[in-house]
Amino acid sequence: MAHQAHSYHMVDPSPWPIFGAAAALLTTSGLIMWFHYSSSMLLALGLLSMLLVMLQWWRDVIRESTFQGHHTPTVQKGLRYGMILFITSEAFFFLGFFWAFFHSSLVPTPELGGQWPPMGVKPLNPMEVPLLNTAILLASGVTVTWAHHSITEGNRKQAIHALTLTVLLGLYFTALQAMEYHEAPFSIADSVYGSTFFVATGFHGLHVIIGSSFLTVCLLRLIKFHFTSDHHFGFEAAAWYWHFVDVIWLFLYMTIYWWGS
Amino acid sequence: LRQISQRTISTASRRQLENRVPEKQKLFQEDNGLPVYLKGGAMDGLLYRVTMGLTVFGTGYVLYELMVASMPKKQK
Numbered sequence: 001m002a003h004q005a006h007s008y009h010m011v012d013p014s015p016w017p018i019f020g021a022a023a024a025l026l027t028t029s030g031l032i033m034w035f036h037y038s039s040s041m042l043l044a045l046g047l048l049s050m051l052l053v054m055l056q057w058w059r060d061v062i063r064e065s066t067f068q069g070h071h072t073p074t075v076q077k078g079l080r081y082g083m084i085l086f087i088t089s090e091a092f093f094f095l096g097f098f099w100a101f102f103h104s105s106l107v108p109t110p111e112l113g114g115q116w117p118p119m120g121v122k123p124l125n126p127m128e129v130p131l132l133n134t135a136i137l138l139a140s141g142v143t144v145t146w147a148h149h150s151i152t153e154g155n156r157k158q159a160i161h162a163l164t165l166t167v168l169l170g171l172y173f174t175a176l177q178a179m180e181y182h183e184a185p186f187s188i189a190d191s192v193y194g195s196t197f198f199v200a201t202g203f204h205g206l207h208v209i210i211g212s213s214f215l216t217v218c219l220l221r222l223i224k225f226h227f228t229s230d231h232h233f234g235f236e237a238a239a240w241y242w243h244f245v246d247v248i249w250l251f252l253y254m255t256i257y258w259w260g261s
Numbered sequence: 262l263r264q265i266s267q268r269t270i271s272t273a274s275r276r277q278l279e280n281r282v283p284e285k286q287k288l289f290q291e292d293n294g295l296p297v298y299l300k301g302g303a304m305d306g307l308l309y310r311v312t313m314g315l316t317v318f319g320t321g322y323v324l325y326e327l328m329v330a331s332m333p334k335k336q337k
Contacts, residue, residue, distance in 0.1 A: 012296040012297045013296060014296065014297070014298055015312075015313070016298070019312055019313065019316045022316035022317075022319065022320050023316060025319075025323060026316070026319040026320070026323060029326070029327075033326065042319065042322065042323065042326070045315060045318075045319045045322075046319065048315060049312060049315045049316050049319060052308065052311070052312045052315070053312060056298060056309070060297050063285075063289050063297050063300070063301070064297055066282065066285070066286075067282070067285045067286050067288070067289035067290070068286075068289050068290060069286075069290075224281070224282070225280040225281070225282050
C-alpha cells in the first residue's frame with residue numbers, strides 16, 4: 001500500500017463542493033422567484049440542500065480528522081490560516097454596513113429633518129435591553145475562554161459546564177433581540193434609520209445564530225470525547241468566531257445604539 | 262448530597278457516556294476502498310442520494326423557470 005511522503009491531506013473525491021454550488025444556485029434563484037413571482041418552493045429547496053451539504057461536508061471533515069487522523073500539525077496550520085482569513089472577510093462585510101450608517105447619520109438630509117435620529121423616530125434606549133445584551137455577550141466571552149482552559153487542562157466536567165453556559169448565553173441574547181425586534185417602535189421601512197439599524201443588527205443576529213450552532217456542535221463533540229487537551233482546533237475556530245461576533249456587537253452598541261440615539 | 266449526585270448509572274445508558282472514538286476510528290480506517298462520504302454505512306448512501314436528487318431536480322427546475330421567464334408572456 002502506497003504511503004505519502006508529505007504531511008498534507010489529499011482528500012478523497014467528494015460530491016459536496018458541486019452539490020454546494022448547486023445549492024447556492026437554487027437559493028439565489030429561489031430568492032428571485034420569491035421576490036418577483038411570489039413562489040417560495042425553489043427557495044425552500046435551496047435552503048434544504050444547503051443544509052444537507054453543510055451537514056455532510058463538515059461530518060466528513062470530522063471523520064477525516066478525529067477518526068482517520070489526517071489533521072497533522074501542517075494541516076492544522078492551514079486550517080488556522082483559513083479561519084483567520086474567513087473571519088477577516090466577515091469583518092470587511094460588516095465594515096460596509098458601518099460605512100453606510102455613518103454616511104447617513106453624520107450628514108442627515110433635509111428629508112430626515114436634518115437630524116439624527118430622524119424626526120419622528122424614537123430610538124431604543126441603549127441603557128435597557130441593549131445594555132443587558134452587551135453584558136450577556138461579554139460574559140459568554142469569559143465562559144468560552146473558561147471552557148478552552150478546561151479543555152487544555154483535561155478537566156472534562158468543567159469544560160462541558162462552561163461550554164454549555166456559553167451556548168445558553170448565546171440563546172438568551174438571540175431571544176432578547178427577537179423580542180426587541182418585535183417591540184421596536186420603528187421598522188425597516190422607517191427611512192434610512194430603519195434600513196441601517198435592521199440590516200446591521202440583523203446580519204449580526206444571523207452571525208450569533210451561526211456562532212451558537214458552531215458552539216453547540218463543539219459541545220456535542222466535547223461530550224463524545226472528540227477533543228484532546230492539545231488537539232481541539234474545531235473548538236478554537238468556534239471560539240475565535242464567537243469572539244468576533246462579540247466584538248461586532250460592541251461596535252454596533254457603541255455606534256448605532258448609543259452614539260446614534 | 263454528594264452520594265445522591267453520584268448515583269450508579271444503568272449499563273445501557275452508561276455506554277452512551279463512554280468514549281466510542283476508538284470504535285469510530287476502526288470503522289473509518291477499514292481498508293474497504295469506500296470514500297469518506299460513504300464510509301459510515303447505509304445511511305450515508307441514502308443521504309447522498311437524497312442530496313443529489315434535490316440538487317439535480319432543483320437545477321433542472323431553475324433552467325425550466327429561466328426559459329419560462331425569458332419567453333414573452335402572451336396577452337389576450
